[in-house]
Amino acid sequence: MTRRAYSFVRTLASELARDLCVDRHYLLCASAGTLRLEAQGQAWLLPPARAALIEAGQPIRVSIPRPVTTASVLFDTRFTPPPPAPLTVFDLNPLARALLTECRTWGECDEPLTAYAETLFAALAVVTWRLAQQPSPVVVPAGRSPELRRALELTEQRLGGEVRFEDVAAKVGLAPRSLARRFEEETSMTWRAVLRRMRVLAAIEELAAGDTPVTKIAFMVGYTSLSAFNAAFRELTGRTPTEYRASFRP
Known part of the structure; x- marks a missing residue:
């Protein structure tokens, strides 16, 4: 048995x-x-x-x-x-x-x-x-339509550099206004809000992977200011990146 x-x-x-x-x-x-x-x-x-x-x-x-x-x-x-x-x-x-x-x-x-x-x-x-009665807010939409899933994939691939919504829309073959409507309909979020969450999620992955300095991680995920990165991270997780990394350790 x-x-x-x-x-x-x-x-x-x-x-x-x-x-x-x-x-x-x-x-x-x-x-x-x-x-x-x-x-x-x-x-x-x-x-x-x-x-x-x-x-x-x-x-x-x-x-x-x-x-x-x-x-x-x-x-x-x-x-x-x-x-x-x-x-x-x-x-x-x-x-x-x-x-x-x-x-x-x-x-x-x-x-x-x-x-x-x-x-x-x-x-x-x-x-x-x-x-489990208190779900974590650190989540990103996966998308339903092929166009939105492709847009999310392209956005994630470009986190470390300059990401322009117009470029993403052109790559998936939609006008920016049409793609913006897809985001609202399928995710109830704007593209910029999704981008911010993706950057925080990418930072969490790097924080869990090793001891890379927080400042370097901020730049790796697309932030040019450590204070802006810390503020976005705290807003979504309720903790600073350093505090969040400490929670991974015994």
Whole structure:
């Protein structure tokens, strides 16, 4: 009999996006590196300070931009109640991260969990189910139409340099006004608001990847002013880049 809950800890190389759909409630997160998650027309980055709680049967797309070590947990649907929503991304608190670390011992196998292990996994579920009631705002739209998805892709590719909306519109074959309308209709956001979020997400990925100075990261993602970068980062995450990086560390 497969365990009612188990930890999935693997070190994985870079990998292009692939579709997943599992029959268990899935707590998806990393202990080192960053995962990219796409679902329901939106996209998230999951550095070690964040996790996604995905209801059993909910399709997702996951990619690995750089080598990553997962620290995920899968729960049998009879072991826990359904999550608060089909998919939620949220910040992990120290208790959740400590429980995740302690649960790493119990991987997938046919041996039943010990009473101690069941208590740990049950506690982890209670904590993360509660955290999932407060979703993180650090998300960007994925787009529905081919033109908007291409526009988002081009914008992301040009974050480190000068990005002009008119150039992006020309590349996807739409007038700027038409592309602006697509952004409003498909994302309920302006292109500039999406660009700002993309820059913050790219910065989070760099912060999680190593010890590159914050000033250098600000320039890498397209900011010419450290104060403007810090302000945009704090507005979206509630923390400075330095504080956010500290949350990744044990």
